[in-house]
Amino acid sequence: xxxxxxxxxxxxxxxxxxxxxxxxxxxxxxxxxxxxxxxxxxxxxxxxxxxxxxxxxxxxxxxxxxxxxxxxxxxxxxxxxxxxxxxxxxxxxxxxxxxxxxxxxxxxxxxxxxxxxxxxx
Amino acid sequence: xxxxxxxxxxxxxxxxxxxxxxxxxxxxxxxxxxxxxxxxxxxxxxxxxxxxxxxxxxxxxxxxxxxxxxxxxxxxxxxxxxxxxxxxxxxxxxxxxxxxxxxxxxx
Numbered sequence: 001x002x003x004x005x006x007x008x009x010x011x012x013x014x015x016x017x018x019x020x021x022x023x024x025x026x027x028x029x030x031x032x033x034x035x036x037x038x039x040x041x042x043x044x045x046x047x048x049x050x051x052x053x054x055x056x057x058x059x060x061x062x063x064x065x066x067x068x069x070x071x072x073x074x075x076x077x078x079x080x081x082x083x084x085x086x087x088x089x090x091x092x093x094x095x096x097x098x099x100x101x102x103x104x105x106x107x108x109x110x111x112x113x114x115x116x117x118x119x120x121x
Numbered sequence: 122x123x124x125x126x127x128x129x130x131x132x133x134x135x136x137x138x139x140x141x142x143x144x145x146x147x148x149x150x151x152x153x154x155x156x157x158x159x160x161x162x163x164x165x166x167x168x169x170x171x172x173x174x175x176x177x178x179x180x181x182x183x184x185x186x187x188x189x190x191x192x193x194x195x196x197x198x199x200x201x202x203x204x205x206x207x208x209x210x211x212x213x214x215x216x217x218x219x220x221x222x223x224x225x226x227x228x
Contacts, residue, residue: 104215
């Protein structure tokens with residue numbers, strides 16, 4: 001069965017970076033893109049960007065451009081999201097999700113379990 | 122950016138009752154690329170409906186979606202105890218956005 005398993009919760013200081021991983025199983029990794037979505041406390045979900053797991057091409061939401069990098073390791077079927085220059089506003093649960101349609105279509109049937117990133121001095 | 126506004130913010134109902142949740146878009150959602158998710162604390166979101174009205178695999182038929190253009194509705198015909206959760210809508214076209222969610226709580 002399809003599974004996306006994310007790395008564990010993180011606590012970071014302001015100005016630091018965090019990397020969250022998302023290990024896929026149960027399907028051909030390079031056949032489906034991976035998006036990253038976050039939810040800050042008391043807020044709705046926010047799309048951060050996605051990576052084409054076949055080509056490695058990325059598309060980031062404007063808000064995160066210059067501060068986020070999404071990568072993949074096909075040999076381990078794992079996608080990564082690194083966010084730099086963290087502030088308290090980045091405290092959120094971060095999710096990876098599988099992009100289940102082609103082109104300009106971002107339907108997600110499968111999600112990771114979420115990774116809580118807490119930014120605190 | 123298409124803004125999705127969900128109402129009400131909280132719905133207080135009893136098991137067995139009907140729930141009607143609204144999602145209104147600031148502009149027309151192309152190709153009815155509108156999905157509904159159920160989200161419980163500490164869990165991954167669960168896809169219920171895509172294409173405005175198509176139930177995902179394994180979703181009970183008490184969940185139904187309707188609407189087009191800018192107005193969409195999720196209906197839960199008879200609430201089961203496991204249905205009390207947060208529900209959010211998602212327009213999944215190129216510039217995707219999410220609604221802020223409706224909490225369905227036990228009255």
